[in-house]
Amino acid sequence: MSATPSRFLVGIDLGTIHTALAYVDLAAEGDPAEALRVLAVPQLVAPGEVGERRLLPSSAYLPGEHELPPGARRLPWGEPDVVVGELARAQGARVPGRLVASAKSWLSHPRVDRTAAILPWGAPEGVPRLSPVAASALYLGHLRDAWAWSFPEHPLPEQEVVLTVPASFDEVARELTLRAAREAGLDRVTLLEEPQAAFYDFATRHRADLAGALGGRRLVLVCDVGGGTTDLTLIHAAPGEGAAPRLTRLAVGDHLLLGGDNVDVTLARQVEARLGARLDAVQWSLLVQACREAKERLLSPGGGRRAPALPFRETGGGEGRAAAEGAPPEALTIAIPGRGSRLVGGTLSAELTRPEVLAVLLDGFFPRTGPDELPRQRGRGGLLELGLPYEAEPAVTRHALAFLRDHAEEVAAATGRAAALPRPDALLLNGGVFTPPAVRERLREVVSSWFPGAPPVDLLDAEALDLAVARGAAAFALVRRGLGLRIGGGAPRAYYVGVDTAGEQAQAICLVPRHAEEGAEIEVPRTFALRLDQPVRFPLYATTRARFERPGDAVAVEGAGLQPLPPVETVLRSDVAGGPGGARPGAPAHLPVRLRAALTEIGTLEVFCVAEDRDARWKLEFGLRGGAGDEAPSEVAALPRRFEEARELVDRCYGKKAAPVDRREVKGLARALEKALGPREQWGLPLLRELWAALHAGMARRRRSADHERQWLTLTGYALRPGFGAPLDAWRAARTFAAFGEGLQFQAEPHNWQAWWILWRRIAGGLDEAAQERVLEAVLPFLAPPDPRRAKPKVAGVRPEAVDEMVRLAASLERVAPARKRAAGEAVLERLDREGPAPHLLWAVGRLGARVPFHGSGHACVAPEVAEAWLARLLAVPARPADLVFPVAQLARMSGDRARDLAPEARDEALAALRRAGASPALLRTVEEPVALEVADEQRVFGESLPAGLVLL
Helix, strand or coil: CCCCCCCEEEEEEECCCEEEEEEEECCCCCCHHHHEEECCEEEEEECCEEEEECCEECEEECCCCCCCCCCCCCECCECCCCEECHHHHHHHHHCCCCEEECHHHHHCCCCCCCCCCCECCCCCCCCCCECHHHHHHHHHHHHHHHHHHHCCCCCHHHCEEEEEECCCCCHHHHHHHHHHHHHCCCCCEEEEEHHHHHHHHHHHHCCCCHHHHHCCCCEEEEEEECCCCEEEEEEEEECCCCCCCEEEEEEECCCECCCHHHHHHHHHHHHHHHHCCCCCHHHHHHHHHHHHHHHHHHHCCCHHHCCCCCCEEEECCCHHHHHHHCCCCCEEEEEEECCCCCCHHHEEEEEEEHHHHHHHHHHHHCCCCCCCCCCCCCCECCCCCCCCCCECCCCHHHHHHHHHHHCHHHHHHHHCCCCCCCCCCEEEEECHHHCCHHHHHHHHHHHHHCCCCCCCCEECCCCCCCCHHHHHHHHHHHHHCCCCCCCECCCCCEEEEEECCCCCCCEEEEEECCCCCCCCEEECCCCEEEECCCEEEEEEEEECCCCCCCCCCEEECCCCCCEEEEEEEEECCCCCCCCCCCCCCCCCCEEEEEEEEEECCCCCEEEEEEECCCCCEEEECCCCCCCHHHCCCCCCCCCCCCHHHHHHHHHHHHCCCCCCCCHHHHHCHHHHHHHHHCCHHHCEHHHHHHHHHHHHHCHHHHHHCHHHHHHHHHHHHHHHCCCCCCCCHHHHHHHHHHHHHHCCCCCCCHHHHHHHHHHHHHCHHHCCHHHHHHHHHHHHHHCCCCCCCCCCCCECCECCCCHHHHHHHHHCCCCCCHHHHHHHHHHHHHHHHHHCCCHHHHHHHHHHCCCCCCCCCHHHCCCHHHHHHHHHHHHCCCCCHHHHHHHHHHHHCCCCCCCCCCCHHHHHHHHHHHHHCCCCHHHHHHHHCCCCCCHHHHHHHHCCCCCECCCCC
């Protein structure tokens, strides 16, 4: 980190829809707060045309090779490959499939790899992609370069920067935001919650008499509805020493993926209904962008002055006068380019009116609700149109009610007003959704109605709703220097770590209590036994609820309202420590340690294991790729009484010392294990993973004979299937995959080849994309049928043995790129045409074209048009109807994501075929609507029975 003194204090609002930068020049004379300014950001507003705007649209456009003329992307500081800002948004509305938008929402999406290049979601093959982190870094990088253009002697990386995040962002999303800042070269960054930033802006504007501006109003509900999230925060303004109040942040809300994006999608659904045709994913993306732009123009006071960036025209009477006077138009006609001969005139158009947009906002997102009308469904799982798991309940008013009820106890403790539903004295509103006065008034009206007999809840004045957060972030930088009132309250969450309870009810130990101050390191007053040199898992939890545990206190996880964070899964080495000095080689496998946790000044959580008897510490890192829901919680169960006998059976065959084992004993190892442990179908996950550990210890001895190798491959795959579902399975799969590079020892044995391919199919779900690509490289050349016109395929170390299993394996590699899956699918279809409709070939086509992956991410699915073509080919195959049920259902299954789902006509054909084949009603439902599979269908996806106790969602 640079030690250069900062002349400027910079606040950045990295928003879902727009990004803004405000700053304070410390060299300016007079009151520093008077020097607070907003940077006019140079950006491309048209090809080859640079303009300055207060806002930088958080949009990135990936142009085609010859799409824009030379010089069209030129900025004062260079010519980037990716277009950012106004031109990106406008160009993305004209050319489908190349616009990256809402990257911030993806940073908080726990079910995808947020560091992987997955955006634009649903883009056609051949379009380059960015990760949510890389897209965020692009916007910050543009601000960095724009700043350098304005202040070349004071680079942005050398200034103090406050970067805002939603109050509800979890630790992973915060870490990813910081990673994006670092990728943009910004290391001197502090994170600030957006609702607090909005309040800092209010406080700064009224710094001469904040108490007077509050007018005795003590409890303020800050409601920040941005483009992607709804953030709720309670701030208490208590009488302080002198005239200034004492500010305390009492509570923050849970993460709500609910904001302007949801409004845009709702409007797009209404417009689509009028168009009379279901749009494909590319057209749908254009329509959502068009509805977003139309919404902004129809509701903005200056909407008539803004040049349209999207293909629509003003309609209705008086539009010329409205434009001249700067008033918003009453209606806009949205035009979307058509696709295919069915669309008359090549375009589809429909009108969107100002009253209609207001009605969607007021009745859909801010409806009148009573004091007992809580969210009908809390949690994600609502709109999936853009690939994001939006909140199922769209009513902000219901969420606000639930938030107040959840934190009644804290409000009572701070204010002395005990009530099941605490009444806020005032609302501070922020976010573009509140631009229309009618929306602001609606929320005030609804909140006031919950308290009959009390005076109406006041609205605090809010200026420049699109700039308040950036301005407040810069003001907070001043506060950190002692210039202004600081909002106290410390951490809005309490943090806990799960502990091994030896089969009892799951418990967690408090690491950091709520309201802990940032920057302080907290030591948990307990001693723990830390396992070294073996895989360990630290379940982490957080809660915003009113809990009063202190560090070291234990709490039952169930019923405590704890939200799981991505667990720390690692191997802590005895010869390597994360702190000075390191641990001594040969340290004990179980080391007494204390836990220390700190909420850093930049707004993130750090956890360390500190040895009690030496200068050694290990830092526990959050997993940033997936989320807490990627794997099942730790399953604790007593092992069978005869498990040690089973371990000895494995050790006899694969122990370090070669025992005189008869060949029949090796071949009968599986039967002997069943005799000791019971039927293998009843082996649960804990038992299977312990059995894997015993087998893995003997991996190097699998080559003692062909029988040793075959049994090891078979049992290891069975013990680790499906490669996920238990803690540390990714680590186990990676350790097992080391055998792939070593290859098969007894290559002349066809049965060993069969066991080899089955092993990798069984654990494919635990292999990362790179490992799956390596496996596919080995089998892809052999998938197509032999053809005398082609040279025989050759892959080093691979023989074309057990080709049926090679086909099944290829179909199980869900993390490979869609283009690679398509190549594999075409090869399998070619074999199907040549050899006939064998069940394993039909199964493989269904898996390769599946709409809902078994273990992979939706971004790796083949395009819907590819799946539709495969479906048509399967329906033309003279196969038994029963054999077609599984592949047809997989190809046509409805995910709820338009980027993956087939056209309604194709799904209707699939439904007809499934009904003719006598498919179950439950399976038919999966094609008609997004639903979970039943257990029997899950097992058909996997290809065999799943481990006992494993439930897939």
